[in-house]
Amino acid sequence: xxxxxxxxxxxxxxxxxxxxxxxxxxxxxxxxxxxxxxxxxxxxxxxxxxxxxxxxxxxxxxxxxxxxxxxxxxxxxxxxxxxxxxxxxxxxxxxxxxxxxxxxxxxxxxxxxxxxxxxxxxxxxxxxxxxxxxxxxxxxxxxxxxxxxxxxxxxxx
Amino acid sequence: xxxxxxxxxxxxxxxxxxxxxxxxxxxxxxxxxxxxxxxxxxxxxxxxxxxxxxxxxxxxxxxxxxxxxxxxxxxxxxxxxxxxxxxxxxxxxxxxxxxxxxxxxxxxxxxxxxxxxxxxxxxxxxxxxxxxxxxxxxxxxxxxxxxxxxxxxxxxxxxxxxxxxxxxxxxxxxxxxxxxxxxxxxxxxxxxxxxxxxxxxxxxxxxxxxxxxxxxxxxxxxxxxxxxxxxxxxxxxxxxxxxxxxxxxxxxxxxxxxxxxxxxxxxxxxxxxxxxxxxxxxxxxxxxxxxxxxxxxxxxxxxxxxxxxxxxxxxxxxxxxxxxxxxxxxxxxxxxxxxxxxxxxxxxxxxxxxxxxxxxxxxxxxxxxxxxxxxxxxxxxxxxxxxxxxxxxxxxxxxxxxxxxxxxxxxxxxxxxxxxxxxxxxxxx
Numbered sequence: 112x113x114x115x116x117x118x119x120x121x122x123x124x125x126x127x128x129x130x131x132x133x134x135x136x137x138x139x140x141x142x143x144x145x146x147x148x149x150x151x152x153x154x155x156x157x158x159x160x161x162x163x164x165x166x167x168x169x170x171x172x173x174x175x176x177x178x179x180x181x182x183x184x185x186x187x188x189x190x191x192x193x194x195x196x197x198x199x200x201x202x203x204x205x206x207x208x209x210x211x212x213x214x215x216x217x218x219x220x221x222x223x224x225x226x227x228x229x230x231x232x233x234x235x236x237x238x239x240x241x242x243x244x245x246x247x248x249x250x251x252x253x254x255x256x257x258x259x260x261x262x263x264x265x266x267x268x
Numbered sequence: 269x270x271x272x273x274x275x276x277x278x279x280x281x282x283x284x285x286x287x288x289x290x291x292x293x294x295x296x297x298x299x300x301x302x303x304x305x306x307x308x309x310x311x312x313x314x315x316x317x318x319x320x321x322x323x324x325x326x327x328x329x330x331x332x333x334x335x336x337x338x339x340x341x342x343x344x345x346x347x348x349x350x351x352x353x354x355x356x357x358x359x360x361x362x363x364x365x366x367x368x369x370x371x372x373x374x375x376x377x378x379x380x381x382x383x384x385x386x387x388x389x390x391x392x393x394x395x396x397x398x399x400x401x402x403x404x405x406x407x408x409x410x411x412x413x414x415x416x417x418x419x420x421x422x423x424x425x426x427x428x429x430x431x432x433x434x435x436x437x438x439x440x441x442x443x444x445x446x447x448x449x450x451x452x453x454x455x456x457x458x459x460x461x462x463x464x465x466x467x468x469x470x471x472x473x474x475x476x477x478x479x480x481x482x483x484x485x486x487x488x489x490x491x492x493x494x495x496x497x498x499x500x501x502x503x504x505x506x507x508x509x510x511x512x513x514x515x516x517x518x519x520x521x522x523x524x525x526x527x528x529x530x531x532x533x534x535x536x537x538x539x540x541x542x543x544x545x546x547x548x549x550x551x552x553x554x555x556x557x558x559x560x561x562x563x564x565x566x567x568x569x570x571x572x573x574x575x576x577x578x579x580x581x582x583x584x585x586x587x588x589x590x591x592x593x594x595x596x597x598x599x600x601x602x603x604x605x606x607x608x609x610x611x612x613x614x615x616x617x618x619x620x621x622x623x624x625x626x627x628x629x630x631x632x633x634x635x636x637x638x639x640x641x642x643x644x645x646x647x648x649x650x651x652x653x654x655x656x657x658x659x660x661x662x663x664x665x666x667x668x669x670x671x672x673x674x675x676x677x678x679x680x681x682x683x684x685x686x687x688x689x690x691x692x693x694x695x696x697x
Contacts, residue, residue: 165514175321176513176530179515180515205532205533241577244489
C-alpha cells in the first residue's frame with residue numbers, strides 16, 4: 112500500500128505588519144504556543160521542538176481510546192527566507208507514521224499581511240486504514256485549519 | 269453431535285452467552301481457538317468501570333457500565349476488589365472538564381463525591397501533590413481470569429460444553445443457513461464437524477474473520493491497546509484522569525502491582541502485535557502526571573489487547589458508535605454476531621445475545637444471569653461437588669498462606685477439568 116499524500120492550502124489576512132508575523136512564525140518557542148491541542152513541548156534548539164498533541168478524531172470513532180489520540184512529533188523549521196517559512200512535522204499517531212510539510216508565505220499589504228499557506232500531509236498506511244471508518248480528509252483539513260486559526264489568534268493578540 | 273447453539277469465542281462475551289443460554293435450558297457448545305480468556309478478555313486492564321469514564325461522551329455506555337458494575341460485584345464478589353476510583357484534575361483543561369463531568373455523573377445516576385484535595389492526598393499519598401480537583405466514583409478492580417474461569421465453570425455446571433484449542437475453520441451452508449461448523453482440533457489437527465441450530469459469533473477481534481468464513485462481507489480494522497505493569501501497587505484506588513476518554517489515562521491497582529493503560533494503535537493483524545519502548549515511555553509519562561512515583565519504579569512487563577473496528581453491511585455508522593452491537597445476519601440466517609463491548613458489560617452482552625438466540629429458537633425464557641451467583645463466589649463450599657484428589661488438592665489452599673492466591677490456581681485446575689470432560693463428552697478424546 113502506498114502512502115497517501117493530502118494537500119491543503121489557504122490564505123488569510125492579519126492586521127499586523129509582515130515583520131511582526133515573520134518574527135512570530137520563525138521563533139519556534141513562540142510559534143509552538145499558538146498551536147491548539149499541544150499538551151506539552153520541549154524546544155530542542157532555535158529551529159526544532161519536540162511536541163505532544165492530543166488530537167480529537169471525533170465521537171464517530173467506535174473505540175473511545177481512539178477518539179482522542181496522543182501524537183508525539185518533532186517540528187522543525189527547515190527554511191526561513193525573507194517572506195517564506197517551511198516547517199516539517201514528523202511523528203507517530205495511532206501507531207502509524209505521519210509527516211507534514213507546511214509552507215507559509217507572508218506578503219506585505221501596507222501595514223497588514225496576507226498569509227498564504229500550503230500543507231502536504233503524508234499519512235502512514237495504518238492511519239490510512241482508518242479512512243474506511245472516518246473521513247480522514249476532513250479530519251486532516253480540520254486539524255490544518257485549527258492550527259492556522261491558532262496562529263491567527265496569536266497574531267491578533 | 270448436535271447442539272441448539274454453538275458459541276464461537278471463549279472471552280467474556282462468549283462465556284456469559286454460553287452461561288445465559290444454558291440457564292435458559294439450551295444445549296450449548298462453546299468453541300475457543302486457544303484457552304478460555306487467552307484473547308482480548310485475558311489482557312484487559314483490570315478496571316471494572318463505574319461508567320464515569322463515559323458519562324460525557326457515551327452516556328448510554330456509562331449507564332450500562334454502572335448497572336453491570338453493581339451486578340458483577342453481586343454475582344462474582346470473589347473476582348472483584350471494591351477499590352473505588354478517583355478522577356483527578358491535573359491541569360486547567362482537566363479542571364474545565366469537571367463541571368461537564370459531574371453533570372454527566374448525575375445524569376447517569378452514578379454515585380460520586382467531590383473529595384477535598386487534602387483528604388485525597390492523605391488517602392492516596394502518591395497522588396500528584398499539584399492535583400487540582402478530585403471526584404470519587406465506584407470504580408472497582410476485576411481479576412480477569414478469576415471471573416472468566418468462574419463463568420466458564422458455571423456454564424459447564426449448567427450443562428454447556430467448553431472446548432478449548434478448537435478453531436472454527438469453515439461453515440457448511442445449506443440454503444441460507446449454516447448446516448455444520450468445521451472445527452480444527454488443535455490437539456490432533458483433525459477437522460471435526462458440529463451441527464447447531466444457531467451459531468453465535470463472539471470472537472472479538474477475530475469476529476470479522478469468523479463471519480467471513482460464513483460468507484458475510486466484513487471490513488475489520490484491529491486496534492491495539494498497550495498496558496504497562498509496574499512493580500508496586502502505588503494507590504488504593506483506581507486513578508483516572510478527569511478528561512474525555514483518551515489514551516494514557518487509567519491507573520489500576522491490580523494485586524500488588526499497578527497497571528497503566530492504555531494506548532490506541534491501528535494494526536494489520538490481531539495475531540501480530542508488538543509493543544515498543546515508546547508505548548511504555550508514553551504510558552509512564554502520562555501516568556506519572558497523576559502519580560509521579562510511577563516514573564521511578566520498575567516496569568515488570570507490558571502486554572497488549574486487540575479490539576476491532578468492524579463494518580458490516582446494513583449497520584448504521586452511528587449505531588457502530590455504541591458500546592456493542594448484536595447483529596442478526598440475513599444470510600446465514602442462523603448466525604448472530606456481537607461486535608464490541610467492554611469486559612465490564614460482558615454479562616449484558618451475553619444477555620442480549622441470548623435474547624436474540626432465544627427468539628430465533630422460539631423460547632420466551634428470560635435471562636437470569638443478573639441474579640446468578642457464579643461458581644467461585646463460595647469456592648470452598650462449591651468444591652463439595654467435586655470428588656477425589658482434585659477436591660483434596662483444591663481444598664488444601666483453604667486456611668493456608670496461599671488461600672487468596674490459590675483461588676485462581678484452583679479455578680485454573682477446574683477449568684482444565686471442564687475442558688477435558690467437555691472433550692470427552694464430545695467424543696473427541
